[in-house]
Amino acid sequence: xxxxxxxxxxxxxxxxxxxxxxxxxxxxxxxxxxxxxxxxxxxxxxxxxxxxxxxxxxxxxxxxxxxxxxxxxxxxxxxxxxxxxxxxxxxxxxxxxxxxxxxxxxxxxxxxxxxxxxxxxxxxxxxxxxxxxxxxxxxxxxxxxxxxxxxxxxxxxxxxxxxxxxxxxxxxxxxxxxxxxxxxxxxxxxxxxxxxxxxxxxxxxxxxxxxxxxxxxxxxxxxxxxxxxxxxxxxxxxxxxxxxxxxxxxxxxxxxxxxxxxxxxxxxxxxxxxxxxxxxxxxxxxxxxxxxxxxxxxxxxxxxxxxxxxxxxxxxxxxxxxxxxxxxxxxxxxxxxxx
Amino acid sequence: xxxxxxxxxxxxxxxxxxxxxxxxxxxxxxxxxxxxxxxxxxxxxxxxxxxxxxxxxxxxxxxxxxxxxxxxxxxxxxxxxxxxxxxxxxxxxxxxxxxxxxxxxxxxxxxxxxxxxxxxxxxxxxxxxxxxxxxxxxxxxxxxxxxxxxxxxxxxxxxxxxxxxxxxxxxxxxxxxxxxxxxxxxxxxxxxxxxxxxxxxxxxxxxxxxxxxxxxxxxxxxxxxxxxxxxxxxxxxxxxxxxxxxxxxxxxxxxxxxxxxxxxxxxxxxxxxxxxxxxxxxxxxxxxxxxxxxxxxxxxxxxxxxxxxxxxxxxxxxxxxxxxxxxxxxxxxxxxxxxxxxxxxxxxxxxxxxxxxxxxxxxxxxxxxxxxxxxxxxxxxxxxxxxxxxxxxxxxxxxxxxxxxxxxxxxxxxxxxxxxxxxxxxxxxxxxxxxxxxxxxxxxxxxxxxxxxxxxxxxxxxxxxxxxxxxxxxxxxxxxxxxxxxxxxxxxxxxxxxxxxxxxxxxxxxxxxxxxxxxxxxxxxxxx
Numbered sequence: 028x029x030x031x032x033x034x035x036x037x038x039x040x041x042x043x044x045x046x047x048x049x050x051x052x053x054x055x056x057x058x059x060x061x062x063x064x065x066x067x068x069x070x071x072x073x074x075x076x077x078x079x080x081x082x083x084x085x086x087x088x089x090x091x092x093x094x095x096x097x098x099x100x101x102x103x104x105x106x107x108x109x110x111x112x113x114x115x116x117x118x119x120x121x122x123x124x125x126x127x128x129x130x131x132x133x134x135x136x137x138x139x140x141x142x143x144x145x146x147x148x149x150x151x152x153x154x155x156x157x158x159x160x161x162x163x164x165x166x167x168x169x170x171x172x173x174x175x176x177x178x179x180x181x182x183x184x185x186x187x188x189x190x191x192x193x194x195x196x197x198x199x200x201x202x203x204x205x206x207x208x209x210x211x212x213x214x215x216x217x218x219x220x221x222x223x224x225x226x227x228x229x230x231x232x233x234x235x236x237x238x239x240x241x242x243x244x245x246x247x248x249x250x251x252x253x254x255x256x257x258x259x260x261x262x263x264x265x266x267x268x269x270x271x272x273x274x275x276x277x278x279x280x281x282x283x284x285x286x287x288x289x290x291x292x293x294x295x296x297x298x299x300x301x302x303x304x305x306x307x308x309x310x311x312x313x314x315x316x317x318x319x320x321x322x323x324x325x326x327x328x329x330x331x332x333x334x335x336x337x338x339x340x341x342x343x344x345x346x347x348x349x350x351x352x353x354x355x356x357x358x359x360x361x362x363x364x365x366x
Numbered sequence: 367x368x369x370x371x372x373x374x375x376x377x378x379x380x381x382x383x384x385x386x387x388x389x390x391x392x393x394x395x396x397x398x399x400x401x402x403x404x405x406x407x408x409x410x411x412x413x414x415x416x417x418x419x420x421x422x423x424x425x426x427x428x429x430x431x432x433x434x435x436x437x438x439x440x441x442x443x444x445x446x447x448x449x450x451x452x453x454x455x456x457x458x459x460x461x462x463x464x465x466x467x468x469x470x471x472x473x474x475x476x477x478x479x480x481x482x483x484x485x486x487x488x489x490x491x492x493x494x495x496x497x498x499x500x501x502x503x504x505x506x507x508x509x510x511x512x513x514x515x516x517x518x519x520x521x522x523x524x525x526x527x528x529x530x531x532x533x534x535x536x537x538x539x540x541x542x543x544x545x546x547x548x549x550x551x552x553x554x555x556x557x558x559x560x561x562x563x564x565x566x567x568x569x570x571x572x573x574x575x576x577x578x579x580x581x582x583x584x585x586x587x588x589x590x591x592x593x594x595x596x597x598x599x600x601x602x603x604x605x606x607x608x609x610x611x612x613x614x615x616x617x618x619x620x621x622x623x624x625x626x627x628x629x630x631x632x633x634x635x636x637x638x639x640x641x642x643x644x645x646x647x648x649x650x651x652x653x654x655x656x657x658x659x660x661x662x663x664x665x666x667x668x669x670x671x672x673x674x675x676x677x678x679x680x681x682x683x684x685x686x687x688x689x690x691x692x693x694x695x696x697x698x699x700x701x702x703x704x705x706x707x708x709x710x711x712x713x714x715x716x717x718x719x720x721x722x723x724x725x726x727x728x729x730x731x732x733x734x735x736x737x738x739x740x741x742x743x744x745x746x747x748x749x750x751x752x753x754x755x756x757x758x759x760x761x762x763x764x765x766x767x768x769x770x771x772x773x774x775x776x777x778x779x780x781x782x783x784x785x786x787x788x789x790x791x792x793x794x795x796x797x798x799x800x801x802x803x804x805x806x807x808x809x810x811x812x813x814x815x816x817x818x819x820x821x822x823x824x825x826x827x828x829x830x831x832x833x834x835x836x837x838x839x840x841x842x843x844x845x846x847x848x849x850x851x852x853x854x855x856x857x858x859x860x861x862x863x864x865x866x867x868x869x870x871x872x873x874x875x876x877x878x879x880x881x882x883x884x885x886x887x888x889x890x891x892x893x894x
Binding site for chain 2: 039040044060063064066067069070072073074076078081082083126128159180192196197200202249251253255256258259261262305306
């Protein structure tokens with residue numbers, strides 16, 4: 028079925044809510060570090076609330092669902108979208124703008140010896156050192172370098188680029204919150220039946236552990252798409268449609284397959300009421316399969332309109348300058364990247 | 367009058383006050399005109415500069431800045447909360463950041479109203495466009511929907527510009543003072559800027575050619591642009607780098623905000639939405655009674671009155687008013703309150719003839735003060751011997767006790783536990799004829815029951831019992847103590863009767879009727 032965005036033509040924003048539930052059982056594991064505790068707080072009606080997933084974390088997840096790790100490329104329906112790939116000096120894949128927390132502002136792109144992208148940005152965005160930043164020009168540049176950044180926002184914090192004032196807010200933002208939560212405390216012991224009092228630091232011995240989980244009668248994922256901002260980029264109807272379709276695809280893909288937020292926090296959308304459009308009320312959310320089939324055509328149209336080259340991926344090689352630290356440390360699995 | 371309503375669809379408002387570090391986790395509440403003006407400028411830059419001119423924007427913002435400071439209607443239940451996150455940096459570096467926000471209902475509007483301001487048509491058009499396109503207010507997570515409203519007069523404004531936070535006549539503290547930023551009107555900014563540049567030895571544009579400036583002069587000049595709109599749009603980090611403790615284009619206005627406008631925890635008295643389910647009302651408390659010997663069931667009215675006395679004495683110590691709340695005392699109640707106040711009901715739960723429990727039942731429901739008082743009761747004094755110990759077993763609706771107290775069950779047929787004494791005088795002919803007297807008593811009983819509430823099932827059958835069994839003893843009505851301790855009361859019936867009554871359908875207990883029914887006379891229990 029072709030996509031129909033007519034009802035979004037004059038709407039300032041699209042608001043969606045999805046009611047979620049644990050796939051199995053009633054408990055789910057919250058985010059948090061032992062020294063921070065869980066992100067609980069009171070709601071206005073006295074109910075205990077829990078932030079299940081922050082806006083930053085959701086942005087990362089909405090990007091992860093677009094990426095095929097094995098092929099080191101966009102998943103099939105998104106093939107052909109511009110991005111920046113970073114390889115190490117041996118030519119092995121290191122990172123890319125879809126997976127990087129700060130997208131095109133990643134230090135692996137702007138802080139290395141390979142200045143390809145930095146120089147492109149500098150030349151294309153020249154003349155903005157003084158006076159207001161030209162957002163439309165920034166959008167034009169990002170569209171052909173890192174389209175994904177138009178959706179999730181970017182902050183080019185380098186003083187050489189318009190005095191570090193180049194920034195775009197998120198067009199798509201989201202978070203998950205649980206209402207009226209109750210804590211479910213449990214625990215156990217990792218048993219060592221050979222030597223229960225062995226050296227636990229080396230993996231021997233019995234190790235007791237505690238586990239904090241939560242139950243909630245209402246877990247909601249909220250999504251907000253700033254349609255007015257997409258139109259204000261001034262990139263034309265086709266590009267706007269592509270950005271909207273890409274955003275909706277991300278939401279549907281996340282809801283259908285990307286809700287295993289943590290080992291013991293595997294959620295799914297309730298069949299009733301499922302995904303609800305709260306603004307504008309007359310918009311019908313396209314299905315994942317409709318979006319998957321429409322996106323390649325939309326990407327091809329935009330590529331033709333914008334005269335994108337055959338290869339839309341910019342590839343550069345990461346070599347740290349003398350100032351930059353060597354090697355990329357692995358962030359802990361639960362770390363939330365601030366965008 | 368101009369009024370704008372803001373609702374936050376995600377129920378969250380994130381904004382750090384000027385001059386505070388984000389990790390202080392404070393929230394700028396209410397959102398001030400300075401933040402709103404800057405949000406309008408950003409919205410115009412990002413979304414509307416092709417449709418409206420800069421001069422139009424200047425005109426609108428200047429009208430808002432020059433008007434009398436607006437009043438606010440703040441939502442009633444707003445919680446000041448925060449979450450903590452690690453923000454990844456280069457390599458292994460992780461910075462702990464606090465994300466503070468106000469959590470409020472998505473449909474509870476914050477209203478800003480300018481009482482004496484009206485704009486021209488062009489300005490209204492621009493303002494409406496800005497409001498429609500305003501995606502967030504404060505940080506990007508503060509999703510907002512804003513619109514102009516016509517029914518502004520229907521709201522009461524609880525955050526108003528004033529520097530008085532007490533009632534001068536009574537001395538009562540009526541709020542707390544918060545200092546909100548607002549843009550200086552353009553003319554005042556121009557004068558301020560001229561004075562600042564002169565003081566720093568920098569020539570203004572009108573004074574012609576500038577000498578080469580030092581770095582601190584350059585920094586100062588960059589924060590004092592000649593255009594008023596540019597001055598409002600200067601980046602906060604630039605202002606701080608130039609040493610400003612507050613934005614140079616802003617003025618401070620004192621507002622009186624209600625006390626507790628931002629609570630860190632929800633008040634526990636908040637009525638929660640019930641999603642259509644009946645609300646559980648707390649009407650009943652049950653105490654266990656310990657002591658040797660326990661009082662006999664025949665003395666029920668003495669124990670009921672003793673409990674009421676104990677509560678009265680305790681109220682003097684634990685309640686601010688030093689008095690029993692009306693629903694416990696039965697005093698100062700509206701005319702319509704027929705027995706909605708407390709029943710103090712002694713109970714023999716194990717059928718050994720001794721009172722081992724006490725039920726306090728308030729059909730109109732227990733207030734917070736009553737709960738506080740009942741939970742503090744510890745002992746019941748007797749005329750002689752050791753006081754009896756009271757242990758509160760629980761509080762809740764009467765139905766919560768149905769499995770442990772016969773008084774709280776639902777049943778059709780009930781029989782006396784203590785004698786029923788008719789409450790109104792009988793006429794002389796009725797006194798002379800036992801048949802007529804019995805008919806009149808039955809009539810009184812039905813009348814009294816019908817006054818207990820609308821829609822109660824009727825009494826179908828009333829039968830007198832010669833005696834009841836308690837703790838292996840056969841008890842007639844005359845074996846019971848049947849008089850109130852309070853003097854001067856009219857008591858039409860001094861004899862009392864033991865009854866069995868059957869209702870048309872099941873009723874929920876406790877059932878207590880007749881003279882002294884609030885203190886332990888006329889109590890009934892379901893017939894086994």
